[in-house]
Amino acid sequence: MDSAKQAKGPQSETVVVPIDLGERSYDIHIGRNLLSHIQDYVPMDLKGRTLFVLTDENVSNPHGGQVYEALKSVRPESVQLLALPAGEQTKSFANLERVVAWLLDHGVERDSVLFAVGGGVIGDLGGFAAATIMRGIAFVQVPTTLLAQVDSSVGGKTAINVPQGKNLVGAFYQPVSVVCDIETLKTLPRREVLAGYAETVKYGLINDPEFFIWLEKEGQKVCDLDPEPVSKAVEISCRKKAEIVKEDEKESGVRALLNLGHTFGHALEIAAGYDGRLLHGEAVAIGMVLAFHLSHRLGLCAEEEGSRVESHLTEIGLPTRINMIFPPLETDAKELMSYMKHDKKVSLGVLSYIVVNSIGKAHVMQGVSDEDVIEILQHSIDGT
Ligand SMILES: NC(=O)c1ccc[n+]([C@@H]2O[C@H](COP(=O)([O-])OP(=O)(O)OC[C@H]3O[C@@H](n4cnc5c(N)ncnc54)[C@H](O)[C@@H]3O)[C@@H](O)[C@H]2O)c1
CATH class of the missing domain: 3.40.50.1970 (Rossmann fold)
Incomplete structure (x- = not known):
């Protein structure tokens, strides 16, 4: 407090x-x-x-x-x-x-x-x-x-x-x-509550592992709209966002971390054509799991960290892989990659990724190869 x-x-x-x-x-x-x-x-x-x-x-x-x-x-x-x-x-x-x-x-x-x-x-x-x-x-x-x-x-x-x-x-x-x-x-329809919950989880994953641990315990109550846990989740999330925005109001540095999972998520939303089959928060949930998989592929983070995030999101009822989107997306990994290159996170022609060393330790990274990204997108499309 x-x-x-x-x-x-x-x-x-x-x-x-x-x-x-x-x-x-x-x-x-x-x-x-x-x-x-x-x-x-x-x-x-x-x-x-x-x-x-x-x-x-x-x-x-x-x-x-x-x-x-x-x-x-x-x-x-x-x-x-x-x-x-x-x-x-x-x-x-x-x-x-x-x-x-x-x-x-x-x-x-x-x-x-x-x-x-x-x-x-x-x-x-x-x-x-x-x-x-x-x-x-x-x-x-x-x-x-x-x-x-x-x-x-x-x-x-x-x-x-x-x-x-x-x-x-x-x-x-x-x-x-x-x-x-x-x-x-x-x-609010429950599906919308869960989609919002994905953005709550994001704060734990960026820089607050304790908050993620709390969500693992209390997340279900938050999604069931139990007033006390909901208030606490909203308050902590707002405080986390306030800290970041105070430091970097116009996103020239640390604020970019709030985009964890979003570059992937936006590409999925474009592929889904905003037709209602994929909510923004659901796209972010899949995107955050992709960010952990990418981080593991790049040797930055242990595989178990991503598995833990994925099991929590699954337990809550959020999608975590591209093959869980229904009706399935008519797209492939290369096309998703091209959507990502149109994202606002491209600066001076370079696409930045938010990657993680572990739950609660996110940072910005440039110079990630398209091949690595396409590979993890393909796994998510295949559900593997
Ligand atoms: N400005 C930012 O920093 C920022 C950050 C994250 C997301 N966004 C944007 O937010 C949008 C997604 O927000 P959202 O998920 O709130 O979408 P939304 O505003 O479309 O709301 C989701 C649905 O819930 C309905 N709804 C809203 N409140 C309700 C209530 N209390 N009871 C019943 N129905 C209700 C809406 O009519 C809508 O159908 C996206 O456009 C995304 O780009 C902006």
């Missing part, structure tokens, strides 16, 4: 994790039943401002609506709500245009506040819209998926997808507050 402090909201006890970024600092509030008085978790007086609630059609009722009602109690005349279709396809230029038009048509001003209520899709799209409209208005992240609570809502990465790739157009833009209400997870 070193960097976290306890705060009392009107209805429940809330844990506050500060994100220390100088004048862009903000707090993450983690608790239960926070949405009905969300105004208490915003660091500015909302009176006089035009307020916008962006959400998606799955989240609008009840969570988006709850935020809307709470804000109406502060600004009865000046709250707007827009619910976009749910899904990764929503993170598009077309929807950015739609959000921008909605903001402008309803009188957005420099001091307006946008509340992004939803998963990573709404957070990324809403954050990018907030970053660009009027050259930047305040926005509040209200993550309602486990993935968004432990990862995407924290750290200020915002983006949309373009036909050439995922998250290729975006901005670093920090929210003014993050409000994680773990009660919202109760309506």
